[in-house]
Amino acid sequence: MSSYAPVQSAKYCLQCNGIMDSRTVSCPHCGAVQTDAGMPGVSEKRLFPAVILCGLFGWCGAHRFYLGRRTSGIVQLITIGGLGIWMMIDMVLLVTGSFTDGDGNRVTKWT
Numbered sequence: 001m002s003s004y005a006p007v008q009s010a011k012y013c014l015q016c017n018g019i020m021d022s023r024t025v026s027c028p029h030c031g032a033v034q035t036d037a038g039m040p041g042v043s044e045k046r047l048f049p050a051v052i053l054c055g056l057f058g059w060c061g062a063h064r065f066y067l068g069r070r071t072s073g074i075v076q077l078i079t080i081g082g083l084g085i086w087m088m089i090d091m092v093l094l095v096t097g098s099f100t101d102g103d104g105n106r107v108t109k110w111t
Contacts, residue, residue: 009041043067043105050107051094058087063094068102 009022015032022041026033045067054063061076081087093099097108 011041041103041105042109043101043103043107045101045107047094047097047107047110050099051091054087054091054094058090059084063090067099067107070102 010019011022011024011034012018013020013027013029013032013034015027016030018027018029020028024034050063050066053066057063059076059081061073061081064070064073064076076082076086079086082089090099094107097106099107101107
């Protein structure tokens, strides 16, 4: 008999690099307080392809589909990128590292 267990996201301790649950406030290995507790994680998706997609096909929401934000990608496709305004806002958010993927993690890695 198998049971369903939700996958818990993990992170590394800022002090000792020990693996722990992403919601942990202090490291169970060394006891160091994690300053990023409660903050969104970092996405595995890369900024470079997202910026290129936004620049070339931002009017149809291609970067949002790439980052796993399908619903807003469809809305952006229907509205032609909010007549270009939504696309420009997304480009600023991407370049500043404030854009999040479909899981709520910030997209900050360029390559």
